[in-house]
Amino acid sequence: MNTRQLLFVTYRNEQIDEGISYAIELAKAMAEDIVLLLVRNGRKASELVNDLMAGVAFAEAGEEQTALQLAAGEDREQPGSIDRKITEMIVASSKAGVRLEVQNMERDLISGIRTFLKGNQSIDKVVLSPAVTESEALTTKDLNRLVRSASRPIVTMTRQSVRAAREARAQKGAPMRYVPSAGF
Amino acid sequence: MAYKILIADDEEITVKHLVNALSREGNKAVGTSNGLDALRKIENDVYDLLIADIKMPGLTGIELLDRVKELSPETDVVIITGFGSIGSAVDAMKKGAVEYVTKPFDLDELILKVNKLRERRGLMRENLALKTYLGMDRQVSIIAKSKPMREILDTIEGIRESESNIFFTGETGVGKSLLARIVHFTSRRKERPFLAINCATLTEELLASELFGHERGAFTGAVRTKQGLVEIADTGTLFLDEIAEMAPNLQAKLLKVIEEGEFFRVGGTKPIIVDVRFIAATNQDVRSAISRGKFREDLYYRLNVMEIAIPPLRERKDDIEPLARYFLQKHLPKSNKKITEIQQEAMDVLRSYSFPGNVRELENIIERAIMLEKTSVITPASLPQSMKVFQIETVQPGKIKTIEELNKEYAERVVEFFGENRSRAAEALGISRTSLWRILKEE
Numbered sequence: 028m029n030t031r032q033l034l035f036v037t038y039r040n041e042q043i044d045e046g047i048s049y050a051i052e053l054a055k056a057m058a059e060d061i062v063l064l065l066v067r068n069g070r071k072a073s074e075l076v077n078d079l080m081a082g083v084a085f086a087e088a089g090e091e092q093t094a095l096q097l098a099a100g101e102d103r104e105q106p107g108s109i110d111r112k113i114t115e116m117i118v119a120s121s122k123a124g125v126r127l128e129v130q131n132m133e134r135d136l137i138s139g140i141r142t143f144l145k146g147n148q149s150i151d152k153v154v155l156s157p158a159v160t161e162s163e164a165l166t167t168k169d170l171n172r173l174v175r176s177a178s179r180p181i182v183t184m185t186r187q188s189v190r191a192a193r194e195a196r197a198q199k200g201a202p203m204r205y206v207p208s209a210g211f
Numbered sequence: 212m213a214y215k216i217l218i219a220d221d222e223e224i225t226v227k228h229l230v231n232a233l234s235r236e237g238n239k240a241v242g243t244s245n246g247l248d249a250l251r252k253i254e255n256d257v258y259d260l261l262i263a264d265i266k267m268p269g270l271t272g273i274e275l276l277d278r279v280k281e282l283s284p285e286t287d288v289v290i291i292t293g294f295g296s297i298g299s300a301v302d303a304m305k306k307g308a309v310e311y312v313t314k315p316f317d318l319d320e321l322i323l324k325v326n327k328l329r330e331r332r333g334l335m336r337e338n339l340a341l342k343t344y345l346g347m348d349r350q351v352s353i354i355a356k357s358k359p360m361r362e363i364l365d366t367i368e369g370i371r372e373s374e375s376n377i378f379f380t381g382e383t384g385v386g387k388s389l390l391a392r393i394v395h396f397t398s399r400r401k402e403r404p405f406l407a408i409n410c411a412t413l414t415e416e417l418l419a420s421e422l423f424g425h426e427r428g429a430f431t432g433a434v435r436t437k438q439g440l441v442e443i444a445d446t447g448t449l450f451l452d453e454i455a456e457m458a459p460n461l462q463a464k465l466l467k468v469i470e471e472g473e474f475f476r477v478g479g480t481k482p483i484i485v486d487v488r489f490i491a492a493t494n495q496d497v498r499s500a501i502s503r504g505k506f507r508e509d510l511y512y513r514l515n516v517m518e519i520a521i522p523p524l525r526e527r528k529d530d531i532e533p534l535a536r537y538f539l540q541k542h543l544p545k546s547n548k549k550i551t552e553i554q555q556e557a558m559d560v561l562r563s564y565s566f567p568g569n570v571r572e573l574e575n576i577i578e579r580a581i582m583l584e585k586t587s588v589i590t591p592a593s594l595p596q597s598m599k600v601f602q603i604e605t606v607q608p609g610k611i612k613t614i615e616e617l618n619k620e621y622a623e624r625v626v627e628f629f630g631e632n633r634s635r636a637a638e639a640l641g642i643s644r645t646s647l648w649r650i651l652k653e654e
Contacts, residue, residue, distance in 0.1 A: 151494065
């Protein structure tokens, strides 16, 4: 077990494993372990109603497990796929000689990360997955708040295509939501 | 480490008696009554000490001594001779025995001799470790093309005559321990020991024992007196990496060493006087740790006579190219490949990357690229895929705090001081409970 840990924050959804290979490479290079912090995605009201209605239908049909999964908002696309991906991430990490520990978080993204960091001094840096970096839920103000209070470097990951689109939009004069830069 | 003793004597009762007596003293003692069997044991295991009778079946003590000096020159040999055979004892000493005892011997006297040899062996081990360490780390060089790093080296050059303690801050992998070595090997203490320890890798008890040593019997397993790094580094430099992780008890003890130049070994009653220069380093925000009560402010100011903040690699991009070339040359010989250069396109990818793992990460990337590259130049294809798929940026904590943040930090400290009693904290701060709640809630 290494003394330092890297916190990889991502959403508990189908994109859960996006960016993990980078986190594993980085952790391996730095002889660190990984804490995978899974944030539950907030559902839109319409999605919540749909999920609950479907859940009720499954419950009435005696499919309690599926009903519970729908109510919890898990595995919307393919039941069990998230757990499978988590297992794959643990195996990939272990093959690279990096220990991966999974933590779940129910609270708001920023305050959740801050609370987690407060109690875990061994966390050396925070890596936000592409899904989190590009999420509408992470505003520039949020990121500023996190950077100020975290006392650790925050690593953001943006897909090159998304970045190019944003830059093109910015050149046309549209306001950019967030483009991180070194020495922020 | 247990002190291993082999006893070889033709009288089985003597062997049994000695094995029991020396084992009670904390040694790992085994015995045999046959010279050839003793030789077999030495061939199969490593012993610190052999106690051998001159007269034995199979192989005499002197013959055994000859073979031991060939097979295991590190093993000390004590020869037991019969009364009146001083000539054989002199012969044994000439052949390399360290001591001799004549039969009938006094057990207490023999134990005393064994203890002295054990102590000498311990000192030899420490001395060897020290020499190895010095030998390894004296070759220090640094690649510093960027302005911030050249300024840091100028600062270090400027303080080479100084004896002040130094505090390095900077992210993981920026090269804090390398710079600590440079400080030492350019200082007046360069001929003296330079020792380093990572305070985050050991438990509080182990770190205490490593730093301050312990007296024999101070705790279970403390079979002999051990010198700590503070004692061994006397007249030299001790580098304390990740100092912010040190437990409060140890911080107090370290403060005493810095302030008064003296300390006690764990379980010791005699003060030990030392002259050590301390260099400390951390990747954490120490001021925040102080405000949270996790790090002693007085220790911080004692260590931080001069603070040197090492910028992350992304803030000194001019160092990326020379460092990449240096790591290419460093790792190339192990690979059996004939790579001559790093392609400019690959260099551009490296320059545009933010290196959250700093120099350590760059070294890893180059080492990996050498393994993957099939041509004679490192191309972007052998760099990690994620560097090309994602734009990876590192955002570092700001150095200036807002008034709100300072207010909140102070309020948290006062609340902690009053044992989480917010009414008393609000009263002490001269604000209402509601205002305190608002400050603490501030994000």
